[in-house]
Every structure is written in structure tokens, then in C-alpha cells.
Amino acid sequence: METRALTTRIRDSAKPVVRWGLRHALARTAVRTAAKRGDLQARLITQAGTTATAGLSGLFDEIRAHGPLLKGSFAYITTSHAAVKEVLTSNDFQAGFGTVENAFVARLDAWSEPGHVHPVERPSLLVTEPPDHTRYRKLVTRVFTARAVENLRARTEQIAAGLLDSLDPARPVDLVETYCSLLPVTVIAEILGVPEHERKRVLELGAAAAPSLDMGLSWRQFRAVDSALASFDAWLRDHLDHLRAHPGDNLLSRLVAAKEDGVGLTDQELRSTAGLVLAAGFETTVNLLGNGIALLHRNPAELDTLRREPELWPIAVEEILRTDPPVLLTGRSCVRDTEVLGVPVRAGSLVTTVLAGANRDPAVFTDPGRFDVRRENARDHVSFSAGRHYCLGAALARMEGEVGLRALFDRFPGLTLLPGATRRGTRILRGYETLPARLRG
Numbered sequence: 001m002e003t004r005a006l007t008t009r010i011r012d013s014a015k016p017v018v019r020w021g022l023r024h025a026l027a028r029t030a031v032r033t034a035a036k037r038g039d040l041q042a043r044l045i046t047q048a049g050t051t052a053t054a055g056l057s058g059l060f061d062e063i064r065a066h067g068p069l070l071k072g073s074f075a076y077i078t079t080s081h082a083a084v085k086e087v088l089t090s091n092d093f094q095a096g097f098g099t100v101e102n103a104f105v106a107r108l109d110a111w112s113e114p115g116h117v118h119p120v121e122r123p124s125l126l127v128t129e130p131p132d133h134t135r136y137r138k139l140v141t142r143v144f145t146a147r148a149v150e151n152l153r154a155r156t157e158q159i160a161a162g163l164l165d166s167l168d169p170a171r172p173v174d175l176v177e178t179y180c181s182l183l184p185v186t187v188i189a190e191i192l193g194v195p196e197h198e199r200k201r202v203l204e205l206g207a208a209a210a211p212s213l214d215m216g217l218s219w220r221q222f223r224a225v226d227s228a229l230a231s232f233d234a235w236l237r238d239h240l241d242h243l244r245a246h247p248g249d250n251l252l253s254r255l256v257a258a259k260e261d262g263v264g265l266t267d268q269e270l271r272s273t274a275g276l277v278l279a280a281g282f283e284t285t286v287n288l289l290g291n292g293i294a295l296l297h298r299n300p301a302e303l304d305t306l307r308r309e310p311e312l313w314p315i316a317v318e319e320i321l322r323t324d325p326p327v328l329l330t331g332r333s334c335v336r337d338t339e340v341l342g343v344p345v346r347a348g349s350l351v352t353t354v355l356a357g358a359n360r361d362p363a364v365f366t367d368p369g370r371f372d373v374r375r376e377n378a379r380d381h382v383s384f385s386a387g388r389h390y391c392l393g394a395a396l397a398r399m400e401g402e403v404g405l406r407a408l409f410d411r412f413p414g415l416t417l418l419p420g421a422t423r424r425g426t427r428i429l430r431g432y433e434t435l436p437a438r439l440r441g
């Protein structure tokens with residue numbers, strides 16, 4: 001009996017090591033070596049952790065200069081707007097890493113699967129493909145309609161006003177901590193029926209789990225993320241049990257009961273979907289708000305234009321999303337031999353689609369480095385991706401961005417950012433960790 005318990009303990013502690021080895025350690029070494037050789041993709045991954053998006057634009061241009069797709073050491077990469085859209089909307093590509101061809105590695109991969117939900121492991125919407133993806137998405141969109149989001153505008157305005165009321169204009173504040181992070185988490189928590197006293201914990205777990213999208217994590221980072229995801233999963237289990245027993249008027253209560261052709265979501269599918277909607281609901285929008293504040297502060301003439309012509313706010317939000325997108329890149333794996341804008345791509349190849357790079361493609365956006373709240377085609381950015389995996393929360397994020405930024409700048413016209421702003425260390429999720437500010441001019 002004791003031997004069996006010991007074997008289980010050893011197996012359970014070996015799994016994360018194997019998982020880290022397969023998902024991060026190998027990639028980490030390969031990226032470092034390739035970056036030294038000058039591989040552009042590896043250079044992008046390395047620099048992304050320390051450089052603001054505008055600072056990466058030279059690399060985006062260099063990659064684009066090689067044509068629609070550049071073949072790097074371990075994947076194709078593209079910063080061309082046309083190629084990014086083509087890959088994201090094509091049926092020749094699918095989300096996720098694809099199938100591992102080596103049978104032994106595939107078995108190890110399956111054996112070491114984490115016992116908790118993870119944003120980029122099945123059954124997460126982000127890496128699932130039809131028919132399951134269609135089923136999950138239909139169930140969520142049924143309860144998450146554009147009308148439902150528009151109905152939330154007045155409530156979002158109230159929440160923003162409440163948060164601004166609580167700021168003391170006489171003292172310097174960190175806008176990320178006191179505003180940018182709290183607005184989206186409060187809105188999504190209300191939508192999902194998360195009680196108020198649990199929001200702080202959810203916010204902390206989300207922040208700790210945010211690097212889970214990055215590749216090449218160190219062992220220490222991997223362990224921290226893994227433990228945050230396990231706690232988040234345990235919390236979701238309890239929360240869903242509670243909603244089953246006491247359903248309320250919220251999205252999750254409806255999702256628990258929702259059925260497509262008589263079939264609902266399994267417990268794991270439900271936790272994965274609910275967890276993704278919850279985390280995506282605040283881990284990205286916080287960056288839209290923070291990046292927006294910084295951009296508008298750096299471009300006072302554009303802010304003046306918005307004060308004179310507030311009807312331009314929706315375009316301003318698109319331009320913020322284009323210029324400093326909260327998500328740097330995503331990727332797809334090729335399922336059959338194909339071509340992308342004339343470049344042959346073999347089945348099994350991976351393609352990194354750099355959303356921030358496509359947003360600065362001069363073939364689509366004139367003078368792409370310029371921040372222009374009147375840009376007519378600002379909405380052509382790909383910051384919400386494209387195709388089947390197009391962001392499910394895009395309408396909500398746009399509304400929160402508009403309401404949140406406008407409320408802040410209307411309330412504090414003299415708002416000034418103070419020196420000392422810091423960026424988050426995550427590579428894929430892009431935004432500020434802190435934004436110190438003085439509210440009165």
C-alpha cells in the first residue's frame with residue numbers, strides 16, 4: 001500500500017518536470033541558440049520580454065522585408081497583414097501545436113498532461129478545433145450576445161465612476177492597481193456571477209497565471225504558473241458547484257445549464273471555458289486601458305482632439321488596439337501541404353502570426369508608427385485575431401475601453417503620468433505593471 005502511494009507521489013512529481021522539459025526547457029535552449037545566430041523569430045521572442053511594442057517595430061519590418069512568410073529555425077513567422085489574415089482564416093491551419101509525430105514524445109506529452117485547466121491545453125477554446133470548438137463556441141455565444149454586452153454599458157459607466165470616486169485626487173496613484181485592473185475584473189465578475197469578496201483572489205490568480213501563454217518559461221516561473229492554475233481550477237470547481245446549487249442571473253449559471261442539440265458541456269469543458277472567459281475577460285482589457293492611457297498621455301494633441309470631438313472615442317480605441325495591442329502574437333500549425341500567398345508550407349509546420357506586426361504593415365496602414373485617432377481604417381487591425389478563434393470578448397473589450405478611458409480623462413483633465421511606469425514581464429500579453437500618475441494637473 002505504502003509502495004503504491006510512493007509510486008504515485010513520484011509519478012505526480014515527475015509529470016511537471018517532463019511537461020516543463022517538453023513545453024519550455026527545449027524551446028528555451030533552442031530560442032537562445034537561434035537568437036545568437038540572428039534568427040529573427042528568436043530575436044523577437046527574446047526582446048519581447050523587455051521591449052515595448054513600438055520598440056519592436058524595426059524587427060517587424062525586418063521580418064516583413066523577407067516576404068509574406070519567413071522560415072525561421074523552428075517555425076515560419078509573419079508580420080504581413082495579408083499573410084496573418086490568410087493563415088488565421090484558412091482551413092489548412094489549426095490552433096495549437098498540432099500532433100506530435102514522434103510516438104514516444106507524443107506518449108510522454110499525453111502522460112504529463114496537467115490535471116488542471118490551462119488556457120493553451122485542450123479543451124480550452126483557444127486550442128480546440130471543430131467539431132468540439134463549434135459546440136463550445138455556440139454554447140458561449142448563445143449567452144454572450146452583442147446585445148447583452150451593450151446592455152452592460154450603463155453598468156460599466158457606473159463601475160468606472162465608482163472606482164474614480166474612490167481615488168484621492170490630492171495623492172499620486174498607480175492607475176493599473178486602482179483602475180485599469182479593477183474595472184475589467186469587476187465587469188467580468190458580475191457577468192460571471194463571481195461574488196465581490198472573491199474578486200481580489202481571482203485577480204491575483206489571473207495575474208500569477210498570465211505567463212502561461214509564454215513559451216520558454218524557467219522552471220521557477222513554470223512552477224509558479226502551474227500552482228496558480230491549479231488553485232484557479234480548484235476555485236472554479238467550487239464556484240461552479242455553488243452556481244449549480246444556487247443558479248443566479250449570470251452567464252455562468254446559464255452556461256452550466258446550456259445545451260447544444262441536447263448536449264451540454266462536461267465538467268472539464270465547463271471549467272476550461274469558464275476559466276478562459278474569466279481570465280481573458282480581465283488579463284487583456286487591463287492592458288488595453290493601461291496602454292491607452294500611456295498612448296494618449298504621450299500624444300496630447302490626439303487627446304485634445306478627443307475632448308473636442310468625443311464621437312471619435314470608438315476610433316481612438318481601435319487605434320490604441322492597433323498601435324499597442326494587448327496580445328503580441330498567436331500561432332497555428334499547418335494540417336496539410338499548402339501555400340500562403342505563394343509560399344509553400346508543409347503539413348506539420350508551425351506559423352507564428354505576429355498580430356502587432358500586421359498592425360504596423362505599411363501596405364495597409366499609412367505611416368503605421370503614427371498614433372492617429374482619426375485613422376479611417378484603424379479597425380482593420382488584427383488585435384482580436386481573425387477566423388474561427390476571433391476574440392469572443394471583442395465587443396465587451398471595445399466597450400470597456402471606450403467607457404473606461406473616456407471616464408478617466410473626463411474626470412481628471414489634468415491627469416499626468418509620473419516617471420517610474422513599469423511594463424509587465426510577460427511576452428505575449430503586453431501592458432503595464434504600474435502607471436504612477438498625478439490626477440490633478
Ligand code: HEM
Nearest residue numbers: 125126280281284285288326330384385389391392393397
Ligand atoms: C482588449 C482586450 C482583448 C484582446 C486584445 C483579446 C485578444 C484575443 C485574441 C488575439 C484571441 C485569439 C487568439 C488566437 O487566435 O489564437 C482571443 C480569443 C478569445 N478571447 Fe479575447 N481579447 C480581449 C478581451 C477579451 C474579453 C473581455 C473576453 C471575455 C469576455 C475574451 C475572451 C476570449 C475568448 C473566450 C477567446 C477564445 C476564442 C476562441 O478560441 O474561439 N477576450 N482574444
